[in-house]
Amino acid sequence: MSPHANRKPQIFENLNEASLHTIFENSILHDYEAGRLLIQQGDTPTHLYLIIKGSLKTLRTNEDGDESIIRLLKDGDSCMDAVIFMGGPSPINVQVIDDAQLLLIPSAFVKTHVLADTQFATNIIKVVTRHYKSALHQIDGMSIKSPVQRVGYYLLEQHLENKHNALSFELPFKKSMIASHLGMTPETFSRTLSKIKTMGIDVQGDTIKMEDSFSLCHFCDPDLAHICSSTKKEDCPDCPLLQASGYKG
Structure with missing residues (x-):
């Protein structure tokens, strides 16, 4: 088992039982095999993906099939959170690395629940901010660092x-x-x-x-x-x- 297994997802931090119950009630728990492509560039995301166990990668590909990995995700991580609020098609692919169990939270529900629960909204902002900071470090590393x-x-x-x-x-x-x-x-x-x-x-x-x-x-x-x-x-x-x-x- 991954050493990160069972770490509490950041999007659930400090949520009360009622809020968690509402999220789970509106979500789907699904198992996926390694290699499964969940989202392709250009797709409109229908869910936020939360990793219960397993791992995912987000990536971009060119016409020749070459890929550049944007993020490597482990238990407790989520993806599509930023894309849901960007609107429009996804700029990235999302693929399962190891057999994974994911919680699929519908995009429409995420958008309404951030209005109903300020703590959930705060958590989403923190997650997106962390993605932004990670992207800055990635750009900084490729541009400046050895x-x-x-x-x-x-x-x-x-x-x-x-x-x-x-x-x-x-x-x-x-x-x-x-x-x-x-x-x-x-x-x-x-x-x-x-x-x-x-x-x-x-x-x-x-x-x-x-x-x-x-x-x-x-x-x-x-x-x-x-x-x-x-x-x-x-x-x-x-x-x-x-x-x-x-x-x-």
């Missing part, structure tokens, strides 16, 4: 999601998918992992092992620092938020 910086930042994200004190974690997706998401070829991704091994990081297949829980901290930025359990603590002198506060070490 392959080592991109891969290091991604590994630090995974490390923080798996708890800061853990000294090892598993890559949640195939390396080829992560490479596409980071805007590089699988070969470049493999070479970059080899370079990162010289920084106190051991890569054994899909397992990432660190010498200590701070081995990836030099890839940190204020956004990641906000989700780190060591934020502004003196045991992590490289913390960007600690540095911003004037800490001299």
Whole structure:
């Protein structure tokens, strides 16, 4: 089972029982096999997809069939939330990576429920904001950061999601998918992992092992620092938020 299994979906945060009951009453729980294409570019989305278990990817393709992965989604993540409110056809494809169980929340219901429940509306805004921030980091990475910086930042994200004190974690997706998401070829991704091994990081297949829980901290930025359990603590002198506060070490 994924280490992220059963994490509470952000769109359900702080909702009361009545609101949750209304959502479930109007939604459908559905199982999908790996490889199933849920949405194609140009489709009008009829549902918001919430991952109960399994994984999805959102992507764009060109006329030659080449694909660029926009997002890699795990248990508790959702997609189509932004597209529902954009209106018009979907600019992305959505495909099942591993066998998945999804909660399908009708688009029309989502639009009416945000008017009836301000907390649900707030949650949707937070989710869309997170997507926006993720897209900015993706653009920033491809435009400005080196392959080592991109891969290091991604590994630090995974490390923080798996708890800061853990000294090892598993890559949640195939390396080829992560490479596409980071805007590089699988070969470049493999070479970059080899370079990162010289920084106190051991890569054994899909397992990432660190010498200590701070081995990836030099890839940190204020956004990641906000989700780190060591934020502004003196045991992590490289913390960007600690540095911003004037800490001299």
